[in-house]
Amino acid sequence: MTTSTAARSGKGFAAGTLIGILGGLVGLGGAEFRLPVLIGMFKLPTLEAIIFNKAMSLVVVMAALVFRVKTIPVDVLATHLDVVLNLLAGSLIGxxxxxxxxxxxxRVWLNRVILLLLAGLSIVMLSEAWFGMQHGAAPLxxxxxxxxxxxxxxxxxxxxxxxLLGVAGGELLIPTIVLLFGQDIKVAGSLSLMVSLPTMIVGFLRYTGADAFAVLRREKPMFLSMAGGSVVGAALGGLMLGLVPTQxxxxxxxxxxxxxxIKTYQHSH
Structure with missing residues (x-):
């Protein structure tokens, strides 16, 4: 491994750890924060950054799903399989x-779309902070x-x-499952992972036909180090739960x- 590759891998581990902590603190994978870092800090072209982020999200979601099975048993999740199938019917196609x-x-239009989607996720996050959900209610x-x-x-x-963002979509799936289907937020978190994993696999398979997919081979050392950092960060974030008020x-x-x-959009230009 060359010095530059080692340095890049070190930055990847540090970034993955920090993003993992942020995600762990709020129960998300952190992919929405990872994409701007990949484009801004690591200078990856937009489509390559999306594919890299998608692969990282797959690793994080699979690990999270295995971990959460210990908290929410499979038999409990099985009783809500209709919710998962209902959302998958649309998400796989989307x-x-x-x-x-x-x-x-x-690339110009892709950057514009990403700006709008990241800004939209920011608004969703702020809305959840100030008009947050508790433990489910009557379905819409x-x-x-x-x-x-x-x-x-x-x-x-x-x-x-x-x-388009390479994310798991939990920040959208969880409120949808709580509000539309009236599920408890803890159950919704596990159900969202059951929807996210097949959805991301479909998107990932679709991207294999792109030339930009080669980024996973070229950036393999950074990918592995960032994945390791993400797991460490998620664990640390989970341990730090409650230290900062959720709102x-x-x-x-x-x-x-x-x-x-905004900075990601400016950088891309």
Whole structure:
């Protein structure tokens, strides 16, 4: 390993750890913060950064799903399989469609779309901080055709966001599952991972046809070090839960994400 590669890997581990801590503190994978870092700090072209972020998110989500099974048993999750299938019916299509368009879209327009999506996620995060959900409530729609159609539409939109940003989509899936289906927020967290994993796999497979997919071979040392840092950071973030009030933390992260979105867009130009 050359000196420059070692230095890049060291930065990757440090960045992965910090992002993992942020994600662990709020129960997210941190991919929405990782994308601006990949573009800004590591100078990856936009599409390469998305693919790199998608691969990282896959690793983080698989680890999180295994860990959360100990907290929320499989048999409990199985009783809510209808929620997962309803959202997957839309998210799989959305992820495949969006990834295909990302590969052919001009870099200028791709950067603009990413700016809007990151800014949108920032607003969602700020909204959750100040109008947060507690432990579920009555679903917006009773079980039936209307809720099924709304679930498919919501899943499609979440699949699009997940594919274009390389994120798991938990920041959108969790409030959707709580509000649309009336689930407890802890159960919603595990259900969101069950939706995220297949959705990300579909988007990831779609991206294998892009030339930019070669970034995973070229940046393999950094990928491995950042993945390791992410796991360490997520563990540390989990241990630090409760040290900072959730409302303050979510507000701060929402502002950071909005600033990162703007700086990422400026850097790409």
């Amino acid at each position: 992820a495949w469609w969006a990834a295909g368009h990302a590969m052919t879209m001009s 729609f009773e079980a039936g055709m209307v809720r099924m159609v709304v679930g498919v539409a919501a899943g499609f939109g979440i699949g699009v966001v997940a594919a 303050i933390l979510m507000t701060l992260l929402g502002v950071i994400l909005l600033i990162s979105a």
